[in-house]
Amino acid sequence: MADEDDIILSELSDDELVLQMHDDLYDGLKEEIEDGVRILLDRGWTPYDVLTKALVAGMTIVGADFRDGILFVPEVLLAANAMKGGMAILKPLLAETGAPRVGKMVIGTVKGDIHDIGKNLVGMMMEGAGFEVVDLGINNPVEKYIEALQTEGADILGMSALLTTTMPYMKVVIDTMKEKGMRDDYIVIVGGAPLNEEFGKAIGADAYCRDAAVAVQTAKDLVARKHNQGVKA
Secondary structure, eight states, X not given: OGGGGGOOGGGSOHHHXXXXXXXXXXXXXXXXXXXXXXXXXXXXXXXXXXXXXXXXXXXXXXXXXXXXXXXXXXXXXXXXXXXXXXXXXXXXXXXXXXXXXXXXXXXXXXXXXXXXXXXXXXXHHHHHTTOEEEEOOSSBOHHHHHHHHHHHTOSEEEEEOOSTTTTTHHHHHHHXXXXXXXXXXXXXXXXXXXXXXXXHHHHTOSEEOSSHHHHHHHHHHHHHXXXXXXXXX
16 A cells, blocks of 8 residues: 555554554564654653553454464564564563563473474563563473573463474473472463373363464463462462
8 A cells, every 4th residue: 555655653643653553563564663662652651551552452463363364473473573673662661660560471392392483473472462471492301491480480381392202291390390399389381283182181281272372361361360369368
C-alpha cells in the first residue's frame, strides 16, 4: 500500500499510534516499533503502559494467529525480533520503576540436545507476554537448571527436547528437583516435537505445551493459580 509509506508515527494520536504499533509488530518492523516506543515515552507514557498496551497486546494478536495457523514460525520470529527492539528500550526503565512482572522463567534445551528454534520461539513469546526470561541455551545438564532456578529466583522452568533420545533427561531434572525438596517451588513446563501430554504427566511436569502460544497461556494460568493459592495460605 502506497499510503503505508506516508504514515508519520509522530503525527498519530496515542490510540492510532498504539494500533499502528500492533500492525508493525505483526509485520515484524523493528525500527518502527523502536520509534513508536520512544514517541510514547516522550509523550509521558509509563514504560509499563507502553509494554502492556503497545507491545504485549500486539504480540497477543500474533500469538493467537500463530496458534490458529494464520501465521507461521518465520513471521512470528520477525514479530518477536521487533518486540525485542522495543523491549531493549523499555527494560532498563521498567527496572527503575519497579513495574509489576508476570513472572520469571528459566528455559533451556536438555542435555544432549542442540535444537533450539522451538525454545527460542517460546522464550520470545514469553517475553512478549511480559515474562522475564533467562535462556540457558542448549545442551543443559541438570546442575545448570538447578543453579539457574535458585540464583534467578524464577517461577517457571521450561525444558525442551527435539530428540526421542534426550526426552528422558527431563525426568532426571524433575527427579533431582524432588530429591532436593524444591520441586514444589517451581512450575515445570515441557515441550518439543516428540513429546505429548502423557509423557509430560509421566515425568511429573506441570504441563506439556505443544507450541509457543500454548506455552504462554499455560504459564499465565499456572502462575495466576500459584499466586492465588499463596494468598489463601
